[in-house]
Amino acid sequence: MFVDVAKITIKAGKGGDGAVSFHREKFVAAGGPDGGDGGRGGNVVFVADDNLSTLMDFRYKRKYAAQPGENGSGSRCTGKNAPDLVIKVPRGTLIRDAASGLLMADISGDEPVIVAKGGKGGWGNTHFASPTRQIPKFAKPGLPGEEYEVRLELKLIADVGLIGFPNVGKSTLISVISAAKPKIANYHFTTLSPVLGVVKVGPEQSFVAADIPGLIEGASEGIGLGHDFLRHVERCRLLLHVVDVSGCEGRDPVEDFEKINTELQSFSPELATRPQIVLGNKCDIATEEQIESFKSYVESKGLTFMPISAATNQGLKNLPGIVWDRLQQLPPVQVFEPDFVPYAVNPNERTYTIEKTADHEFTITAPWLERILAGSDVDDYESLQYFQRQLDESGILRDLVAQGVEEEDTIKIGEYQFDYIF
Known part of the structure; x- marks a missing residue:
């Protein structure tokens, strides 16, 4: 949870x-x-x-x-x-x-x-x-x-969501560009819950960024941390896709990039169309060839690419301003309409059940009848007549006879108990 x-x-x-x-x-x-x-x-x-x-x-x-x-x-x-x-x-x-x-x-x-x-x-x-x-x-x-x-x-x-495989530097990035202080360590799934950070752009300009916990292949099918984390991305207007371009863990940046987008597409086709800025992280330990190769691939997709290093602050000075300018061109956050209206119980609906619970004993389950009984004075003749008329008009007396009720049988209604008399 x-x-x-x-x-x-x-x-x-x-x-x-x-x-x-x-x-x-x-x-x-x-x-x-x-x-x-x-x-x-x-x-x-x-x-x-x-x-x-x-x-x-x-x-x-x-x-x-x-x-x-x-x-x-x-x-x-x-x-x-x-x-x-x-x-x-x-x-x-x-x-x-x-x-x-x-x-x-x-x-x-x-x-x-x-x-x-x-x-x-x-x-x-x-x-x-x-x-x-x-x-x-x-x-x-x-x-x-x-x-x-x-x-x-x-x-x-959140206006902006940081997505990417575990251990690509998302937590380090949000800790640098905002006041958020997520737990940071060199192993997968360090972030076990989304972390929000407010990124200041100017005196009165800011946006909210969310470090979305790491995805793995098959997350859209519930594998790993699954849907619990994917649904956090739904309301972000812009995605910052963080990719480790150095390949220091033996992974291919292009393959990682495609796998994450595949999981987004599987979870929500609409989500997969959300605008992205691709951040090539760990550029301080990557070669120029690695950076240029991945940059060419990303730009061929029509996406913006920025080389950065969250650990050394390389390329982060202009990032908040670029993100802010992009947000101004995007529509406001999506508002979801409720798709469920709870069933309204009609208090006047006179449903009931009759069960023979023992020899010469019948139990009537009818909440509406219990309310009438609670408001009746059984010692008052007119009040008792009114209650008996409800039994007759609802069909309860007829069903009791059909089930073989006999004189002086016990009738139970909620906390009340009566003897049946013809």
């Missing part, structure tokens, strides 16, 4: 419960029910914050819960809606469902994005008054808010 990933749990607020209340006022007879509705629970909202650059904060706090809505009260007073819980993340953060990996939102724009919706407030007993039920003593509880375990993934929004 690389550093720009975090897994958290988000939970929207529960809706406030509806109130059971009756109007009482001097000289006013039979005022009737006046219980107000509950308020909406708070949403969980994500917004982009340009002052953040990592997901480090989410390693210390893993659970985020919005406030519940206020309960309704008498005199038909509706409870207050709870405030939204706003979570700030770096611009470019992707929010995925942790279990399926499906994309839920891409926080790249300026508009806040609701990822988990708060539950609706419950109805007060005012809604249940009718000519035959004039004093309803029950109300609806608020609906629970949406809850998800999500994976936050920060795709680096």
Whole structure:
């Protein structure tokens, strides 16, 4: 796992419960029910914050819960809606469902994005008054808010990405042209996570460069460090392709150059068309023939070639300015649109299952029915009648009979238990 990933749990607020209340006022007879509705629970909202650059904060706090809505009260007073819980993340953060990996939102724009919706407030007993039920003593509880375990993934929004085989000098280069201090050593895969560095060009001109960890042949198929690192390149507008022209490790610079481009093409054809500047590194230990041979090959491809030595600073003085000028000619960073909308559960959808769990015992699984039951007063005749009518209209009673229910059999619904009576 690389550093720009975090897994958290988000939970929207529960809706406030509806109130059971009756109007009482001097000289006013039979005022009737006046219980107000509950308020909406708070949403969980994500917004982009340009002052953040990592997901480090989410390693210390893993659970985020919005406030519940206020309960309704008498005199038909509706409870207050709870405030939204706003979570700030770096611009470019992707929010995925942790279990399926499906994309839920891409926080790249300026508009806040609701990822988990708060539950609706419950109805007060005012809604249940009718000519035959004039004093309803029950109300609806608020609906629970949406809850998800999500994976936050920060795709680096770097203007420039340094690509190339391991140990070609990318870490040394970014440490020289920026204030970044990556670990540097003479072995492959020293860089285990992308390193960002801000490269100053002038008093108010700068760009962000990312040292992309080393690629190997077959990375597009997941070999080695694979997709975890290739996808970091996706948002770079310009690629600096670092190649060891000295061949000090016995590799051919042309072959290395082609292999890296093949991996980019295999991973994303669009990525392979990204503009490149080819940097021939380690020129201080390369021969003139090696440098000129590789330069001719690169320029025959229509690409810019610059001979450099990150170790001795050779050729690096003009590099930031050249990169800056090229960036001014390129379009802004690509914004990805979400390709997944989480399935919205319809709270009014009356699905249920009935299972015979023992002799003379049936268990009904129906969350919507449990909410109705929680808001009912089983000791009140009219409230109990309303609940039984929901059983009948939903088809549950008919299915119980079809499964052979008998009088005085036990019926379980959530935490509640009843005896079946014809």
